[in-house]
Amino acid sequence: MGVSKPLSGYTMSVVDRDMLNQAHLYVLENTEEVLSYIEQHMIHIKTAYPKFRKRTKWLQDKHNSTFIQWLRFKVQSELNEEDNHGVSENLRWLAAGPNMAVPLYRSYLIKGIKFNIKA
Template identity: 80%
Template sequence: MGVSKPLSGCTVSLVDRDLLNQIHLYVLESTEEVLPYIEYGMLIHIKTTYPKFRKRTKWLQDKHNSTFIQWLHFKVQSELNGEEHNGVS
């Protein structure tokens, strides 16, 4: 609209990696397309990888929170590289 200067002042904030990962996880868990990966894939993966912890709900949730983003990236990438995309958009 012909404005050549900022409309208001801004403040730049830096967040640490842990907070950024928490925010990223929250957004992913709120996305409809990601729900099947959470409900089936990741929890099954954790329970089979760590069978002695499968009944420890708090431990499973913490492990899920700390590894889900990387696991989802790997899982989606491998599905996209396969012959069938299995509905991955």
């Protein structure tokens, strides 16, 4: 009775890239394992753009627009090294990012109750 599952066939929908990146960044910034990478990225930005190191809003905007790609590259380069720097499976998946294609179902069974989704 506590089983939740889709009841219909699905159609694939492609999520808006900007919205997906915003959600992905939110998840990354609220994951303990990623915090040290955020600090490293901020140091990287301040070093690469020394004229802007005191401009908090500019630094945050630059971080927001470049962190996902930087993290993907950083984790991949750590995985390519001999000791893998202890990169966990979770961090590897987080750095790879979510899939833009999402299955959509017309009906679900949630805790024994059928829900129909209107298109």
